[in-house]
Amino acid sequence: MGLRKTIKGIWSKIKTFVTNLWSDVNKMADKLCPIAINVVDAIKTVNSSASGDVIELIISKLIPGSADDAIISLVRKWLTENLPKIATDLKIVNSISKIKDKNEQLKAICNAINVSNDETKNVIYHTLASKILEVLSDGKITWGEAVMLSQYYYDNKDKL
Numbered sequence: 001m002g003l004r005k006t007i008k009g010i011w012s013k014i015k016t017f018v019t020n021l022w023s024d025v026n027k028m029a030d031k032l033c034p035i036a037i038n039v040v041d042a043i044k045t046v047n048s049s050a051s052g053d054v055i056e057l058i059i060s061k062l063i064p065g066s067a068d069d070a071i072i073s074l075v076r077k078w079l080t081e082n083l084p085k086i087a088t089d090l091k092i093v094n095s096i097s098k099i100k101d102k103n104e105q106l107k108a109i110c111n112a113i114n115v116s117n118d119e120t121k122n123v124i125y126h127t128l129a130s131k132i133l134e135v136l137s138d139g140k141i142t143w144g145e146a147v148m149l150s151q152y153y154y155d156n157k158d159k160l
Contacts, residue, residue, distance in 0.1 A: 010136065017135045018106070089120065126150065 096108045113124055126147075134146040141149065153160070 013136060014132055017132065085117065085120075089116070126154075129154070 092112045096105055096112060099105045099108055113121060116124070129150040130143065130146040133150055134141055134143050137146070
């Protein structure tokens with residue numbers, strides 16, 4: 001009976017933590033998501049337009065040699081590959097922040113994670129595991145320690 005009570009207590013702490021965390025994120029998302037989405041959309045527009053080419057031309061004229069060409073090429077490639085994903089993620093966060101019912105928000109969060117790419121899922125799960133570890137330690141473990149410990153445990157769980 002003691003173990004069951006302990007697990008219920010831990011689960012209650014996790015549920016409260018996630019709900020409070022999302023509430024704080026919600027407030028920030030309401031303010032910051034529209035701004036972030038507009039910035040990403042603007043960068044996408046510049047990246048795929050003639051003005052992006054003009055910016056590249058100016059940069060290439062300002063920086064002598066071929067280093068600027070390599071940098072511009074890498075940045076353009078990264079933007080082309082990642083901006084659509086970033087914009088989609090921001091729009092999902094923004095739409096979830098508009099849901100008022102906490103249980104529906106949690107469902108929407110789980111659904112958003114499920115449809116995310118593997119890299120995004122890994123970041124989310126790693127961050128969540130670290131934050132849960134930090135909270136469950138009642139201040140005995142810092143955020144940085146929680147990140148390292150959760151990564152170490154994940155990397156070595158089959159050996160432990």
